[in-house]
Structure formats: C-alpha cells, structure tokens
Amino acid sequence: MAEQVIIDTMTPADWDQVRAIFIEGIEGGNATFHAIPPSFEQWDAGHLEECRFVARVDGEIVGWIALSPFSSNAFHKGVTEDSIYISSRAQGMGVGTKLLKKCIEESEKYGIWTIQSQIFSDNDASIHLHRKFGFRVVGVRERFGRLNGVWRDVTLLDRRSTIIGHD
Numbered sequence: 001m002a003e004q005v006i007i008d009t010m011t012p013a014d015w016d017q018v019r020a021i022f023i024e025g026i027e028g029g030n031a032t033f034h035a036i037p038p039s040f041e042q043w044d045a046g047h048l049e050e051c052r053f054v055a056r057v058d059g060e061i062v063g064w065i066a067l068s069p070f071s072s073n074a075f076h077k078g079v080t081e082d083s084i085y086i087s088s089r090a091q092g093m094g095v096g097t098k099l100l101k102k103c104i105e106e107s108e109k110y111g112i113w114t115i116q117s118q119i120f121s122d123n124d125a126s127i128h129l130h131r132k133f134g135f136r137v138v139g140v141r142e143r144f145g146r147l148n149g150v151w152r153d154v155t156l157l158d159r160r161s162t163i164i165g166h167d
Contacts, residue, residue, distance in 0.1 A: 003057045005095055007102045010052035010064060015040045017061035018054065025085045030123050033145045033152070048080065050110045051103050055086075055095045062090035065099040067107060070116065078113040078165060084126070096129045104133060104159070113165025114158055118144075121153040135159040 010018065019040075025031030038046070047066040055063040063086040070079035082103065086095050107115060119126045121140055131137075135157040144154040 003093065005062070005090075005093060005098055006056045007098050008054050008056060010054045010066065012040065012044075014054050014061055014064075015043075018064045021061065021064060021085045021087050024087055028088070029147065030120050031085060031126075033147055047083075048110075051080075051106050051112075053099055053102050053106075055090070055099055057090060057093070057095075062087045062093075063095040063099055065103045067103065067112070067115065070114075078111050079116070080107065080112050080114070081116050081118065084117075084129075091125070096126075097132070100129060100133055108161050108164050111164055113161045116156065116158040118154045118156055121155045127155055127157070130157050130159070133159060134162075 019037050022032075022037045026034055026037065037043075047068050050067070052066040053064065054061045063084070065082060065084040067080040067082055070076050070081055082100070084096060084099055086099075104115065115135075116138075117126075117130050117135060118141070119130065121127075127137075136159070138156045138158055141154045141156060143151040145152055
C-alpha cells in the first residue's frame, strides 16, 4: 500500500525538518549553490508568507516548496521564483508533483502571474517536474556559478498563469 502524502501549510514549527531537507539538498550537490543553510530568520525574510507548503508522510516532512519575490519593484509584484526540495527517501512518491500543483493553485489566488525556476541543467528530474506543469525553458545560463570549485550551468524556466495577468 502506497504511503499517503499530505500537503500542509508550512509553519515556523516545521523549520527543523525543512532545514534538514535543505541540508540534504546541499549535500546532494544538485539542488543549490548554497554551501550552508540559512537561519530561519534569513530564510523567512527571503520568502513570501503565502505559498509555503510541506509534504508529510506519517507526520514527517518529506518535502517543501516556497516562493521568493523576483524583485522589490511594484511592477514585478506578481513574479516569483520557486524553491522545491524533496527528501531522497520520498523521491518517486509524487511529492514534488503534489507540492508544485498546490503552490501554483495557491499562487494564482494571490495574484502571482509568473513563477520562474533556476535549476541546475543536469537536474533532469526537477526540469521534468516543472515542464509537466507548463514551465517553459527560457534559456540556459552557462557557467552561472561555481559549486565545489566546478562551474555549473543553470536552466531558467518560467510558467505564466493562464488566469492571472491577462487583462
């Protein structure tokens, strides 16, 4: 029997488990340029209060997603960037699909018309997940940053809402 994945709103009380998954992403070397995880205060300041979700299996957090503002300019208020992290123990369970679906649905309620994502170009699973939800490849940023002394390319994708930003 498949384990049930429950999507909940992320709360500050979830931070230790969210941080542990962030660390797992850092250690995996294919999720982020960050070498150390931020404090909750740093992370909280960089992400919108809306659209923060966790995935739970048997009460344990196995993935999370959150949106960051693209810019502080008023004309970019509806443009964000997503961060999504799935624990290795939950990969292949549909956790990413459920999190991204929920985030997109909720983002449109808050007037977000574009979600962009910057993904290491060799992170095929994350690129595939985003494309499944209508994200399109905008381009590849070659040698965008160094991770552990190695230059990494980043694929830039974005998704334009089909219901927000068309007036």
